[in-house]
Amino acid sequence: MSTRRLIEHAKEVARFAPVRPAVRAGFRAAIASILPLLVASGFHLSEALWLSVGGFNTSFADKGGSYRSRASSMGAVALTGALSVFVGGLAGGEPLLAIPVALVWVTACSYAGVYGPTAGFVGNIAASAFVISLGLPASSFLEALVRVGFLLVGALWAMLLSLVLWPIRPYRPARFAVGRCFRALSDFVGEVGRLSSGGDSAAWQALIQGHHGRMRELLEEARGTLAAIRRGRQESGRGERLLVLFQIADTTFGTVIALADVMEILSHGTGVRPVQVEVERALAAFSRSLQELARVVETEGRARQLPALDWGAEALRDVLARADAAEGAQAMRVVDRAQALHAARLLTRLREYAGVAVETAASLADDRPSSLGQALLGIDLAERKRPFLEPLRENFSKDSMVLRHALRVGVTTAIAVWLTASLKQSHGYWITITVLTIMMPYTGPTFLKGLQRVVGTVVGGILAAVVAAWLHNPHAISVLVFFTAAISVAVISVNYGLYTVFLTVTFVLLAEVGSGDWSLAGVRIINTLIGGALALAGTWFLWERPEKELFPAQLAAALRANREYFRQVFSTWLGDSKGQEPTFGEARRKVGLATINAETSFQRLLSEPRRRTEPLEPLMTLLAYTRRFSAAVIAFSTHHERGPERLRATLERFAMKTEQVLEDLAGAVAQGRAPEPMPDFVGLLGGEGSTEGEVAQRVEEPLLQAQLERVVRQLTVLHGAASRRAPVSGTNKAQPFLQFL
Structure with missing residues (x-):
């Protein structure tokens, strides 16, 4: 990797989001997770760890909203976490059983993402609880039940704190x-x-x-x-x-x-x-x-x-x-x-x-x-219920990003379980936790998060070692970890690496106080490096779909969303449809979302570590003028006067040709071919051999003339950018749209 790319990634690792730290959420999470742990430790309860796990995970699941929605998400985390801890505790005692169970359980938890971000979050938390319990196997069926009980008590304490003692106004x-x-x-x-x-x-x-x-x-x-x-x-x-x-x-x-x-x-x-x-x-x-x-x-x-x-x-x-x-x-x-x-x-x-x-x-x-x-009110916010099994069936294919990611995470976690058992690594579950935390559906974000996790863990480990060498009073350390836990949750939205620093300090100091082993900071760093390497290897070598294969489809989808929006606006303007402004609003929303998806894909493309540096101007122009084209259509949609009847046939041909150009551009981008030549829009509006002045005389309405010219101008720039990524002249085989990556 070039020095320039390393500098770019270093900047991304250190970049802070422009948001305020969630101080209240941080202190509430610390009260939910650290306070029960300290109380239980005072009574010398051997399973006190699970109080902390239940409290931390459940508190983390409180994302705000109505009491019912918050209670549902927190309850789901508590129940799935309890089940995962029980299964992991029983399977962890048999190494030959632990590996296949880890493969199946983690894959299933990751596949829960087909039901949306909330379900994916719950599944990821459940998988984390599973690998911790797997790394700390229960000696008996009764012990597995006991840790489930402690985890549920910690979860109930977090729910009581969030929903009753420290509530957030629902609105x-x-x-x-x-x-x-x-x-x-x-x-x-x-x-x-x-x-x-x-x-x-x-x-x-x-x-x-x-x-x-x-x-x-x-x-x-x-x-x-x-x-x-x-x-x-x-x-x-x-x-x-x-x-x-x-x-x-x-x-x-x-x-x-x-x-x-x-x-x-x-x-x-x-x-x-x-x-x-x-x-x-x-x-x-x-x-x-x-x-x-x-x-x-x-x-x-x-x-x-x-x-x-x-x-x-x-x-x-x-x-x-x-x-x-x-x-x-x-x-x-x-x-x-x-x-x-x-x-x-x-x-x-x-x-x-x-x-x-x-x-x-x-x-x-x-x-x-x-x-x-x-x-x-033109947008219905009510969710339409779908059959429960429909998302599972829709995503059960080789092209599903969710299924690929679930299998990738499951296999990599199983390998991590096998490796920790073979090496008899101390606190081996830190390796599997790192794998689960870092791995994301896309290569670029996984690489960035891996860097943040590794750098944050190294810095946090060093800080924990310094604190352990300087501060030996267990009570003082307990007070310190309460604040580091609060800070870690408060800054997670600011920078993930910063969150990792304080989280590492928290759990290393807790583990050292509990065990008396003051070398755990180094173990934490080594295990994180191993887990980070496994996560990156799994992302690159297990069913990877590099962003250069995904971006053309996202960009084509944005162009097609623009085509559909243009069709709705023009049809309504010509009186062919009874569509109202809310219909335009929904189509405009789809254009915005599709364009955001394309821009996000492009950013992931830039963050992939194996990208070769080549000119990106045509791609950036396509993205920029996709937004400019939609802005021109939005401006046209505010012209509520119906189109002149005498120009109806001409304007219908204009609309048809515009839709054809957008569809052809989408196909060219997705298929890696050259777009068809642009139609002669001046001739189309004014007749053969017309000049722009003659078009103006024929259209006669100055505002309509300017808006039509605006649409054509943005379309022309889009066509030119797509043409610059066309196959080299004289070759028969179409080259990939992103062959330069």
């Missing part, structure tokens, strides 16, 4: 999730306003890349949080109001994207400076309103002060009225005036959304059912 996670959406929306709106006064193409592109994906991720997080609360409670007025606020945030996001697209076009206009100034002023005020709205949403009780809505499109309309009287160089072109009028309409719509949002947020403390804003 608090939803309030903060929706509040984060409005804060991110405020940042996006403010940036659009600043760029409206003269941002160049690079700045507008950076805006799209920096905000669109982040905003969609926050909206999906809020969607999931609201869905969990609705499953866990009877529907209430507060829940309905939060749902309205979520939908307003989503709809506002789409409208601001359309306004940004309009303002980027106007940046090349003539005599548009007054328009840009007024839009910037209105959006700056709107951004402040959104920040205040987020504060109101996040605050329990009735709001004392509501956001000011002293902005709108009136000043912009006055500017346009004065511009109509201007002459000469100050006169505004017809197409620019059409765009400015459209910007005024979009500002009016944003002001209406903001008014409903403020009124809804002000009534959040009222728990009575409400019909406020129901017209905006």
Whole structure:
């Protein structure tokens, strides 16, 4: 691996996420796991470890939400962990039995991920409890039952602490999730306003890349949080109001994207400076309103002060009225005036959304059912039940990433069990725990997490050795490990390596106090290195699907989602469909999710350690202009006037050709071939041999003309980027789309 790649990976290992440490969650986890262990140790209970395991795992499973959803996830962790500890304790006493049981049990736990992230998390926790119990075999059936009892007592203590003694308000996670959406929306709106006064193409592109994906991720997080609360409670007025606020945030996001697209076009206009100034002023005020709205949403009780809505499109309309009287160089072109009028309409719509949002947020403390804003509710958050066995059947194939990962983890863990038994390694379960913790479905994240785990363990081991050499009082060490356990949980969302540092200090010191063996820091480091090496070897050599094989399919899916969104928008605009804005919203959401998947796949591609460094510009252009194309279609979807009847046949051909180009680009990307030549859109809209001026005369509607040109421009750039990855001229065999990786 080159020095440059090592430096890049080192930066990733040390990178901190821009979030606050979860201090309360950390202390609650420490109380749930360390306090019972210290009490039990005071009574010299030999199975005190399982109190800590049950308390730590169950506390870790509390992700917020309604009481019912939190109790369900914590209870699932407790029950599956108890069963895993029982099976592992019995199987661990027979080495020949331990290996096949580990293969089957860990594979099954990992395969639980077919039911979603929560089930995958529960399965991973159960597998971890299993390998710990396997490494500490029970001497009898009764001892296995005793450790199950201790684990359940620890789990019940954690549930009592989280749900009764230290409860979290059930709507608090939803309030903060929706509040984060409005804060991110405020940042996006403010940036659009600043760029409206003269941002160049690079700045507008950076805006799209920096905000669109982040905003969609926050909206999906809020969607999931609201869905969990609705499953866990009877529907209430507060829940309905939060749902309205979520939908307003989503709809506002789409409208601001359309306004940004309009303002980027106007940046090349003539005599548009007054328009840009007024839009910037209105959006700056709107951004402040959104920040205040987020504060109101996040605050329990009735709001004392509501956001000011002293902005709108009136000043912009006055500017346009004065511009109509201007002459000469100050006169505004017809197409620019059409765009400015459209910007005024979009500002009016944003002001209406903001008014409903403020009124809804002000009534959040009222728990009575409400019909406020129901017209905006277009997305059904209720989960549709599927047959229980359907996910198992769907993923039982050689192409399933979940099945491949489950088998990979199961086989690697079985090898780790065999290796620790053969080497008679002290605390061998640290090896298997490392394998389970590091291994992820994709190579890049596994490599990064492995580096963080190894580096964090080495640093933590050294710190533990220093503390053990300096501090010999068991009571002082007990107090210290309480705080290190709290810190480890608090910082896990900040940086996984930092979490590993404090977790290593915690468990090494606990193990040393319990055993009196002050050399366990070195054992921990060695076992982590062995486990990390096994995890990476298993990821690379057992049914690996490198990201260069997965990325083309993700990018093709994003292009096809754009095609479907374009089809819906254009069909509705031409009057061929009775689709409404909520339909557009769902299709827009699918475009956002598909694009995020493609961008995430690309980032995993960059993090794979065996990638050869070659130019990535065509891929980055494809990703960037996939977002720009969807922004152009979003802008088109806000043009609610029905298409001119006299142009219907021409526009239908335009739509058909656009859909064909998008489908061909998706096929070219997925199959590793050159795309077909681009159709002549100028000729298509204006007839054979038409110029752009003749197209404008025929279309006659300046706004429609600009929006059609915008769609074609983004499509042309996408086609050019795909063509640059085409097979070399003169060869018959299509080369892989990512042959340079």
